[in-house]
Amino acid sequence: MLPGTAGVWRISAINDAGGWEDRTTVEDMDLAVRTALLGWKFVYVGAVKVGSELPSTFKAYRFQQHRWSCGPANLFKKMLLDILRNKKVSFWSKLHLLYDFFFVGKIAAHTVTFIYYCFAIPVSVFFPEIQIPLWGVVYVPTVITLCKALGSPSSFHLVILWVLFDNVMSLHRIKATITGLLDTRRVNEWVVTEKLGDANKTEPAMEGLDDVQVIDVELSTPLVPKLEKRRTRLWDKYNCSEIFVGTCIIICGCYDVLYAKKGYCIYLFIQGLAFLVIGFEYIGTRPPSTE
Template sequence: MSSSGGVGSGVAEEVARLWRELPVRMDWAAVAAQWAGAAAAARAAVVVPAVRALVAVSLAMTVMILAEKLFVAAVCLAVRALRLRPDRRYKWLPIGGAAAATSSEDDEESGLVADAAAFPMVLVQIPMFNEREVYKLSIGAACSLDWPSDRVVIQVLDDSTDLVVKDGIDEVISYTKLRRGLCREGAEMAAAAAAVMQGRRWRAISSWRNAPSRRLDLVEKECQKWQGKGVNIKYEVRGNRKGYKAGALKEGLKHDYVKECEYIAMFDADFQPESDFLLRTVPFLVHNSEIALVQTRWKFVNANECLLTRFQEMSLDYHFKYEQEAGSSVYSFFGFNGTAGVWRIAAIDDAGGWKDRTTVEDMDLAVRATLQGWKFVYVGDVKVKSELPSTFKAYRFQQHRWSCGPANLFKKMMVEILENKKVSFWNKIHLWYDFFFVGKIAAHTVTFIYYCFVIPVSVWLPEIEIPLWGVVYVPTVITLCKAVGTPSSFHLVILWVLFENVMSLHRIKAAVTGILEAGRVNEWVVTEKLGDANKTKPDTNGSDAVKVIDVELTTPLIPKLKKRRTRFWDKYHYSEIFVGICIILSGLYDVLYAKKGYYIFLFIQGLAFLIVGFDYIGVCPP
């Protein structure tokens, strides 16, 4: 029998013996003493060894993360010192010998007008879902790209279901007006309005679509506006949302006009590329046949909106400036970010196309493409404006997808990566160990288990000693390595670390869900974009303004539209509140009894959990 089995059986026998020896008239003091003895025995035999094991595992993972951060920092330092820019490592020449695809008087005078035939056909895909606040931004930016109009196709993939976005319903007309015959669409529109009032979304959509003269979708209307300006833009919808974003992208590639295209530029609905985006990225693909993907950097238009967006900027700046740069420079691989990138269509086909088996279809495609021998290049000098989620609810949904999806993908591909014969041994080790295990599993695990569980629990166990280097020195170096991505926010580094520790609880739950393929493993919630909703009021005089008119009800046939009631406690996050209370209690115990000196960290970390738990982070949606 193993030692652990012997210890467990010994504890069980001790508990059984105590139960048998209970007298008929119990001496409660004696019983309490006996149970205290049993608890002490269980603590010495089970709890202390288990916590010691967690300390050892946590310290080992912390060292792994430290080594990875130092390696990334060294690579990026070497790249900057040696000026190993992408255009020096790969061939890059302006297409057609011209600096711009569109002509102007200055271009004509200097002879820089390029032959349009020299430019490859490019497909620009913009998948969107209920993006009422930002759809004009992405479509307008894509239609303004410098590229010959006959050599680019803008493809808008609209999966919207929102009545305002999808069907252009801009008024809720009173039943009195309907009955008086003032509604142009008559009975069908009346049924649609009634369904809206009753909250029957899908019935409303059906009724409205069957109306004699259905209004154009808002997104479709925007596409037609650009079509009128001579832009080659296609508006595509499908009958269902199967596969979510991956399904939409996959369907988009099936159209006949896509067969003429060689490359695909992808932008989410809140991304606004500069006009020279294609001119600066496509040449890498044209002149280097081994490159499958050109990824550019995200730049955030609302980074200073609130503390939540500042924290996100710090994390994502490190990801792009260091992690993506290091992966591109050493391994020619990194995780595709799903947007602001240009793909070679042949590489997508070679990798098996888009798959919807996880919620990180972008990472899935990138891993499969690199296993086929394709290379990626990160171009940090090209920046694309985008929006960060500013509400905590939207941020939590996003982080669940970004933590659950990679863990689920790792489970599905861990064997395939090791068995692959087309990439080198070191590239496979990088994929399996650095990219997935350390970056997607260990980072989330050690952050919560070590800083939010092991250290607080060690206060209650005098037998547990954590070395100073594991509590102070290593975490400090890791933090400094990550904080250099955004020097302007360095004064927020302590608050940022506390917040990241809080979010580790949510991320580790998501990672476990992905590994076990349970519960919300395939949950896909589109990240909410507020656009300028928090900054400016909508112009109600414009033709595209959304107007909601108070409903005048003069008949019992249409019940009143009831406001959705939200109980005040529904917004609280009870897991974070519970952990915060436990950490603060550990801090109090450290002050009064343990005297280990962890109480300052425990108090502020517990307070951070409570602040997030009571939803005092981010902005309130308009």
């Protein structure tokens, strides 16, 4: 698929596919799928590198990930029959698009990650009859982690932190995926992602104002009324869902230490701590204060 961040389109391809659609929050993916079904080919040019800005805060990143997880799931639902009925691409191309790209990459990956790592393993400590084999707890996750790390060798030293963070984000991605599949209230929610560059632009542009005279005038009534500071609610200040899940996972780890003795406690404590760190906003870059 052609990414929306750094893609160059032929106008004829856009027109051939019917133009841009606003039926989902991933209009670039929507256009790319419709264009591919018409037989157009995409060319990847690896030598060209394009920089992109990061979200300014973790909350901005959460909104971005919601859109990127909800949109593909919703697009999968809306285009399933169109893909199956298409006559211009081969059976194997349709299978790759439906199974590899949409089902595995956009739906199953988020679902399995959260259910297995953040629910099944923690809850299993309360049921002695449930025994997850060592290869399922250690070996398979390790191989998957190493395979993912191959794509970014320069960041290999951060791979463990990245896996823990990705497990936390699976909580939001699975909620967004369900939202997209069921067409619920937030399916078309579009929150513009505040980027780090935008957050740092707090100083007004002063170029060309060297000769401007500033007149000090005392006003009886201020031109701009003073804004009253609102009280920040607890659920706005912290990420309560991460705090709740992290607390539950740590409780499972404590139970494993005291009673179950399954040996999952090290993972459970580390993963639970990752949820709490993100829940209490000890992550990301805070934009400079404008007060």
